[in-house]
Structure formats: C-alpha cells, structure tokens
Amino acid sequence: MKLYKYLVLISIAITASCSDDYFDVNSSETNPTTTSLAPQYRIQGAIENTTAQAQYRGSREVLGVTQYGSQNVASYYSETWRDEFTTGRYFLWQNAYVYSLPNTADLIVLGEKYNSPNFTAVGKILRAYIFGMTTDQYGDIVVEDTYDGVSSMNITPKFSTQKEVYEVIINYLDEAIAELDKSSAIGLNEEGGDVLYQGNQDSWKKFAYAIKARYLNHLSKKSTYDADAVIAACQLAINSNEFNAQKLYGGSSVSNDIQPFSSGGYGSSRMDYFSDFFVKLLKNPLNIDGADWDPRLTIIVPEAVNGGYEGVVIGRGLAGISGNNFSLGNGGFYTSANSATDMINYSEVKFIEAEARFRKNDLSGAYTAFKAGVLADFEKLGVDAQSTSDYISLLDEKVGATNISLSHIMVQKYIANVLNPETWVDMRRMDYSAEIYHGLQRPENVNLAIFPNDDDWIQAMVYEYNEEDRNYENMPDNDPYVRLTTPVWWNTPD
Template sequence: MKIRTIYKLFLGLVLSFTATSCEDFLDVNADPNNPSYIPVENRIIGAITMSNGASQWRASREITAVVQYAASGLRASGAETWNFSASNFFWQNAYTWAIPNCVDLVVQGQEEGSPHFAGVGRTLEALNFGMLTDQFGRIPVTSAYDGVSQVNLTPSFDEQELVYQLVIEKLDEAIAFFNASENAKGLNQAGGDIMYQGDVNKWRRFAYSLKARYLNHLSKKSNYDPQAILAAVENGFNADNMDAEFPYLEGGQATEANPWSNVGYGGFTSPTSPRYFSYTQFFVDLLKTLPVTNSAYTDPRIGIIMNPAPADGEFRGLIPGEGVPGGREGNGPFFNGDDYGRVTGGFYSRPDSPFPFMTYSELKFIEAEARLRSGDNGGALAAYEEGVRANMRKLGVPADEIDAFWQAVLDDGVNAHFNDLTTGLSHIMRQKYITQVFNPETWVDMRRMDFSQDIYGPSLRQPSNLNPLFGPGEWMRAMIYEGNEMVRNGDNVGDNSPEVRLKTPLWWDTAN
C-alpha cells in the first residue's frame, strides 16, 4: 500500500531527528555526513503527522478525562480528578517536533517557489499554536523557532491576546499562499499529502474553517465579531468529505493505528493498561436525552460509538473518579468492565479510525453559535440541523433514523429553544460535544460555557475524589507548563504551581 510506504519513509526521517536531545534536534549546525536537506514534497508528511501524533494526540490525551469523555476505571486517577503535575508531553512534542516541521515547510516552500507548501505549513503552524495557547495561555510565538534564526532555548512568552492575533495572521497568510497561481511543485507530488491528496481548495477551506474557530473562541470578549466569523465560515468547509483528519491504518505497525484503539501506539486503552477504557456516564446521558428538556430519547449514534453491556444490553459509563466496580446509583453493581461503554472498538477508536483536526460538523455548529449570538435565530437553527445531520451521515446512521431523530428534536420544542440564547446554546454545545469526541477543542467550549448545567445538562458534575485544590463549583481552567520548560526557562514560565495554573482562567475565558 503506497501510504504505508510513505509512513515508513517518514518514520526513518523522524528517527534521525529523535535519536538526539531537544537541543540537538534543533541544532542549526549541519552534519556534512548526514545532510539535513529534504525536498519540500517530502516534508509535508512530517508537518501533518507531527501535528497529529506528537501534538493533537498529546493535547487530547491530557484533557479527555477533564471534559469527561472517558474514565480510567481506576478510582481517583490523576487526570479525571484534576491532579496534574508538570509531566505533560504536549508542550515538548509541539515545540520540538510539530512546529519545526511546519515552519520548515513554510520556509522551504517559499524558497523553492512552491507557496502552496508554505500554506500547508502556516495552516498547521497556526493550529499547533492555537491548541497550545488554548491549554496553557501565554506561550512563545514571536521568539519560537522560525526556520532561519539560531534557536532560542529560553524564549519569552507572548500574552494570549497577542497569540490570538498572530494565529489569525498566520491563517490569513496561509490563505494568501493557497491563492498563489505559480507553484513549482504540486502538494502531492511525492504522495506526501496524506490528508487532502494535493487538493489546494480543501486546504484553503481548512484554513478558513480554523479562522472561524479561533474567532469564535472570543465569545466572552467585547471584540467578539459574529460577522467576521460568518465571513470565514462562508469560505470554509461546505460539504461532507471535507474534514481535515489524519488517516490511521489497520494492519500495520502500532504507530500507524489510531492511538485510542486497542492496538494503537498510545496503548492506554488496552486491557493491560486501561488509562481510559470506558466512556463516562455523562457522555452516555447526553446520548440518551434531548437538550434543554432532558427528555429521554436514545441517539442513534450511541451504538456506533460504544457497545452495550453484555449483562443487560444497557448503555452505561463510569462516574469520573469512582472507578470500577460501581456504576450509577440504581443500576446495581457491575463488576465486569465490559458492562460499561468501552472506549475501544467504536467509531472513534478502531485501528483505522481517522482523528480529525476539524470537521464540517464543527464548522456548522460554529456558524450556528455566531448566528444565534447575532440574532439570526432561524439561520442558527438551520446551521445547527446541518451540523447534526452531517455528523450522523459521517457515522453511517441510516437516513430514516436521522429523520426520526430530527423529528423528535422538533417535537421537543427546538424552534422555541432557539429564540433564547441559553437554550439555543444548550442544543449547539451538547451536539457539538457528541461530534467532537477526544478533540481538545471541547475543553475550550466547556470553559466558554462555564461548565454550565443549563448548557450541558444535570449530569455534568465535578468528579468524585476531586483534587482538594478545587472547591464546590470550581472547574479546571488551564494546564500546568511542562517540567523541562520550567527547569530551562523558569523565569519566563513564572508561577507554575498547580493552585495557580489549574485555577486561573485564560485571557479569552474572562469577560471584558
């Protein structure tokens, strides 16, 4: 299979880098016996792969339990009870592997007269910086690796307001690169565009879609601009099969399989290392009730996402922080892990399940929120409906079941619900949660909504055995900086104590 050959080629390139320390990896002194030049057409796979596996997967793994997608089955496990230390990998991986691959693609694409490659690099670079700032707040951007200057091992940290300006600027620059008519090489000349196979239009629409995402994050700020968001949406994804997603493989090496699967490199869902082996009861409840009224209705996607319990055919999940055995009060004791909605084996966790950076469904929910906030209730409802239907089509739900679900939503009063901001947002955010499984973007939404039960329903509660730093009603707002950065660059990191980092809201998470 051609794509597997590309993966093996790229793995060799990665190993040549990762055999050394972070400093050596970014050393600008070239070894004449090991030339660093790689043709631009062979670099694109590195930027895509590292943005996924080294960056987004790590970001996802660190917050999946925080937003209550999944639980470990171990009582009081660290992530699901918000007991975090500085031993995270997202930060190090993003700055050591993902961002340098993206930046080099930008620099070399421009040097070689192939601006479309530069557009890919800028798009993914913006995505990486966006994911980083959304978990940490202040991050290095202006003093980060630029592909030209000597590497700065003690970079200064930019305030998040500036970071957001720079992310939007990078996306605008990417769009300009994609609009260039003269290109020396096609994006998929060497088969390295494993996401869009050289389709520049889809890459351009991905950049516009990301722009809409990051503009929409500013819903608490006075400069929130629904019309700017909708302008980006207009040029973003406009149909099924446009999702920006990483194509994992089945039957290959562990590193080629989805890391949430039972054979993926993450290994955290295997029976011998069950970091997150069950979906939570909160997630199950979202799939068994309708928004706002919380009327009982089983979403047709539930059996596609997870398996029912062999004991009684019911769908149930774990309560974060309680572990197994147990279960929800009234369900009785279920000691077999299979009696909970195991993470492995469902739509999002098969070996070949793609891992999206961003989807058409997400963009429609962004559009729905922007229209609702601007007073266009009818347009918001139409965008919301398309977001729901698009995700159901993606998961393979039969058309008659999609129609039946939507009729139930109509019968439950959705038209009236979209005449109110809170109840309209409840529809949008609950459905967006269901469609964004494992994506770190969900933590952004839940913080923007202040973890409101009016939005997410009565099942959203603080975990059991909670980190004692948190009092009633307090939710985790940011991540601790990675330990190596603290050791090497502590003056710029500042106070990295859990009581400050975990509880202090980011810039966009405060109103002005």
C-alpha cells in the first residue's frame, strides 16, 4: 500500500523542475514520470503532497503576515520580511513544482489510460488547488510548460499571467465536475488511497465547487466580479462540516502522520507561540466594548504555563520575558499531533457567500450566511450548546442584517481559517485594513529598506533563486523591491 509513496518521490526527484541539484542522476532529466502503476496507487501521494508539501509551505512562511503564530526570537526573517524573503529562499515554489504538481499530472494521465475519469478529475481538482495557492503567493507562474505526465519536461518554461492562470483553474474545476459524473473502471478508494473523501465522488464535486467559489470571489476588485456566480458555486459546494476538505492526521510517531505545526511536527518551530494579534482578536472578535472572551479561545489556544492567554508580538520575540507567560503555539485544536489540515471547509464557503451577498447589497442574505459560517465553526471546534446559543444571541443583538459589515465577515473567516494560506489572500484584498481586522499592525522590526512607510505591506513573494538562476529570461522582474511590494493581478482594481 505504501509502495507508491517511494516511487512517486523517486520519480519526482528525477524530473524536478526547480533545482539543478535534483538532476544529479544517471537517467533522463526530462522524461515523464508516469509508470505502469494504476491510478489507485497514486492518489494518496497526490493528496498528501498537496497538503503536507505545498499548503504547509504556503502557510509556514507567511505566518508573520497572517499573524497566527510567532517566533520566540526577535527579528525572525519571515516575521520581518527580510533575508530569505528577499533572496528567494522561500520554498513554496519548489514544493509545488517538485513534490506536488507532478503527482496531479500523473493522476490525470493514468485516469485517462485506465478508463477512470474520476482519477483524472481528482488530478485536475488538486492541480487547480496547487496552481491557485502558488499564483496567489507569486503572481505570474508556470502553467502550460510545466510537467504534464506525457511530454518531455521543459526546464526553461514560459510564465503565464495570473489572469491566464485563473482561467486555467476554473477550466480545470469545470472539467473535473463533469468527469466526476462519468462512469469509471476503478473506484477512487480502490486501495484505500482516497484519504480525503474515501471514494465519495459527490464529496469531491462539493470540494471542486468550493474552490471555484473561492477563486471567483478573489476577483472582488475586478470589473468582472460576479457575485451571483460566486453564490451559485457556494450553493453547490461543501454544505456541512461532514464534507470539509481536510487531511486527517493520526498523531502517531510516523512523521507523515503528525500535524506539521504540532510539537514534533516539521513546522513546529514556526509556531513557538500564538501571536498577540490573534489572541486579542479571538478574545473579542466582534469588537464590542467591554467584551473580552470568545468560547473558541480556550479550544484553539493553550493556556500559558503561568496562566491566562497571551500572545507574542510578531517580530518582537520574547524580549527577555519568560516564555511561560505566553500561550504555546503547539497543542491547541489546530496544532496538536492529530489536528487536521483544512484545505477548505464549510465555514469558509458560508463566509464567501456572505461576502458576495454583502457586495450585492443583500444584507439579510449576507447575515444569514455569516451566521451559518459562525455556527459551522463552533460545531467544528466542538463548542458546547449553551456557549453557542449565547454567542449566536449576541450576533443577533449586536450585528444582525442591519449592522453586518465586511469586518464581521472577514474576522470570523480569519478565525475559521487558522493556518490556511487563504488568509493572506483575504488580508491583501482587504488592504490590510485595521478597520477590517481591528488591531492589525505591521510586525515590529520590519524591513524598513523595502517597507519604509507604515502602510507598506508585503504583496507577493520573490521567486525561488533556483528558478532565477536557470530561467531568468522567462521569469518576471524578481528584484525584491519590486516583487515584494507590487500587488498581484487580482489585487489591482480595473
């Protein structure tokens, strides 16, 4: 059952497109990696590499931007936007193109070869998801010239504009939805490899519609933004926590069975503590005078050794203060060894719908969707019935259809999407507004050489140095003074 993992990793290492080091082998550098293995032996690797490689890396380095977690030392590079950020040593690019996308390409090819369009569909859904995360962090990326499972690989590929990438994403999702309605020779969970939905094709369709809603909603600053299309996708998407797209972890001693951000996980060092911003926001997400508690706080954030719930200021570190005064980043609902990684969940779908309805001035519909999103998050976290009822009563009293705002929607979405790189998309779309995310400030010790003004925030990532060394003629301007400060396409109003 586990044989496919090693075959996949070996084949990927041979054909990797993002580092010359991977080419130091005694076989072809550019041949396709697809083998005689049937697709049921490849699906688990495709899912796990999407979450544990691409999504994890996309989340880890932007913690200093999304401000969920903080380091125990001051001026850490990812919190102050310097060093690796400016030299291209941030590796979402490698994790996407080397470890994750080749698996999806092979699934597409093998699904076609074995008369199993359900596998082709899953390959396209995961491919759309990875392309989406990658373009949202970099802007223009490689799409058409990347590894496709059939052709010899082009190691100096051309870049596609972000607008073109978004068209590819939506096309992949539409094709996948149609293919999931076709009969297939092999079931998705034939060998127990569908660790996301256990072979349920209707659930995969809900997932595809949820991603489609997410990416259509990213266009909120473009003239082509279509709130009705976003709402229509939401209505066909994930409609309960039962269908959340999440990679589950067992919490065992096996490294790939541990939540990456948990103690002992390979990303645990980036979550030394929860951040001051997140803890304060979670104490009073509705920004109500006199309120200082939310029932989700004690579920998400561990209590400090010295008692209470306090977070570390991003970029400051402990500054000579005992770490026992602060809430550890490991051990809460999202950062325990058996915590899941959410790709997209029911709460997010409802908050997407709430935003779309708000933008078309359907305030009653926006509040209904907003409240459903909050309820879904409470249910996911296991908040008790009385606390849930009290909180919803508070929403009805203080918010309601008459007072619903983008701030209400985006703050609750922020809480429901802990450690999801999608949060960085939202923060940029909202222009890092402290009126939307009350209390939001830039990190301390921020890189003033590139970000000299108080309203200067990071907008995109520098392309990886390996890509620049080999493919500089095709890649966009990678000067950090340009890359880090230039908004991506969807964040530029028409």
